[in-house]
Amino acid sequence: MNFIDLFAGAGGLSEGFVSAGFTPIAHIEMNEYASLTLKTRTCYYYLKEHKRINMYYRYLRGEISQEELYNSVPNELLSTVMNQEISDKSIENIFNNIDNIIREKQINKIDVIIGGPPCQAYSLVGRSRDENNMEDDPRNYLYKQYVKFLNKYQPDMFVFENVPGILTAKGGKTFKNIIAFMKRVGYEVEARPLNASDFGVLQNRRRIIIIGWRKGSGLRYPDFQSIKINAIVNDILRDLSPLNPGEEINEYVEPINKYLRWSGIRKKNDILTHHMCRNHNERDRKIYRLAINAWNDGHRRLKYTDLPEELCTHKNKEAFLDRFKVVAGDIESAQTMMAHISKDGHYFIHPDANQCRSLSVREAARVQSFPDNYYFEGPRTAKFIQIGNAVPPLMAKGIAEKIREMLE
Known part of the structure; x- marks a missing residue:
């Protein structure tokens, strides 16, 4: 079973399909840092398969450079990650590159195409912030590029992921x-x-x-059964070292718990990376502490209008009153992880009042269900953006497993 990943991002959707036994033919992604993340993940799987995983671990420990890591795998494998924008100008070149891969690997057909165009043009938040309601945003029409791939490669099935706002964009048109x-x-x-x-x-x-399937194939939309997990958000936080704002300490402080093992987020020989958080000024930390204490005292959410006057910096007290939000550690699910975490941590405050900070990069990745051995390339801001925009790999795996069952 194989797939092509369009608008691949950092590879959350792809990771789920690989975990379910699919083989990637190509990833197409325009962001440079996300493309490097995909290449690094490609190295991980190649080195793991060829019993050379220690080379990858050496990279995580900082013992070898990115160039040395990439030189340890065949170049034709890394070239399956295409750092290109999908557009009318580039699409024929992308098709040619994929066709060459298909010929070289003697692939008879493409089983699945996956991906989701950038969602900013469809998101309710994005539309609310744009004076033209995102009407003129060219990203509104990237689905046409996706469909060109369907038309050319005719996969048995495809998965197209996006935000709920896609249903109402341009009045539903x-x-x-x-x-x-x-x-x-x-x-x-x-x-x-x-x-x-x-x-x-x-x-x-x-x-x-x-989800789509070829007409007359007898396939259908899979039925997904809800998985009930006996776990809370603290189960993905408490084994990581406590941090002060601005710190990075890549150490585990507790053994692997049941949820981390079941989800595959943490494995026995993992080397922790990215457990770093941003710095905060003292005013923000005072607000964070109030927000954490409010949550711990009867699950109350702090409103901006609850703050003492000396902590208020915004004149607008009518909208966005929930701009400071704690990631609730004592319930079953955190709020939606978004790329906005790259701008500030106000909406993703760690639930421990003693730490009084926003989530680290690794904690954000865990909220998204990325495994600890997943390495994100680029500066901290770029890492946060990649994580916030991703499809949770665990969700993607559940979708992929059902599709695999149907196609087999």
């Missing part, structure tokens, strides 16, 4: 057009809202998952 374009190239299509929490992810993350 965009969604109707997406479905119509997919049907026009030979697919039956269904869209359903799915929540990552139903797949064992400790996060309340609703997404629209469009």
Whole structure:
């Protein structure tokens, strides 16, 4: 079973499909740092398969450079990660590159195409911040590029992931057009809202998952059974070293617990990376402490209007009153992880009042269900963006397993 990943990001959707036994043919991603993350992950799987995983661990420990890591795997494998924007100008070149891979690997057909165009043009938040309601954003039409891949490679099935706002963009016209374009190239299509929490992810993350299958194939939209996990958010936080703002301490302080083992987030020989957090000024830390104490005292959410006047810096006290939010450690799911965590940590405050900081990069990755051996390339801000934009791998794995069952 193989797949092509479009608008691949840092590879959350791909990671789930690989975990379910699929083989990637190509990843296409325009962001340079995300593309490097995909290459590094490609190295991980190659070195693991060829019993040379210690080379990858040496990279995580900082003992070898990125160049040395990349030189340890065949170049043709790394070239399957294409750092390109998908556009009318680039698409023929991308097709040619994929066709060459297909010929070299003697692949008979593409089983699945996965991916989701950037969601900013469809998101309710994005539209609310744009004076034209994102009407003029060219990303509204990237689904047409996705459909070109369906038309050329005719996979048995495809997965198209996006935010719930895609249903109402342009008054619903965009969604109707997406479905119509997919049907026009030979697919039956269904869209359903799915929540990552139903797949064992400790996060309340609703997404629209469009799944299509070739007309007349007898396939259908898979039925997903909700997984009930006896775990709370603290189960992905408490084994990591406590941090002060601005610190990085890559140490485990507790053994692997049941949830970390079940989810595959932490494995026996993992080398911890990215357990670093941003610095905070004293005013923000005072607000964080108030927010944490409010949550611990009867699960109350701090509103901006609850703050003492000396801690208020915004004149607007009518909107965005929940701009400071604790990641609740004592319940089953955190709030939706977003790329906004790259700008400030106000919406993702660690629940421990003694630490009084926002989440570290690794903690954010764990909320998204990324395994600890997943290494994100680029500066801290770029890491946060990649994580916030990703599909949780555990959710992707649940989707991929059902698709694999159907195709087999």
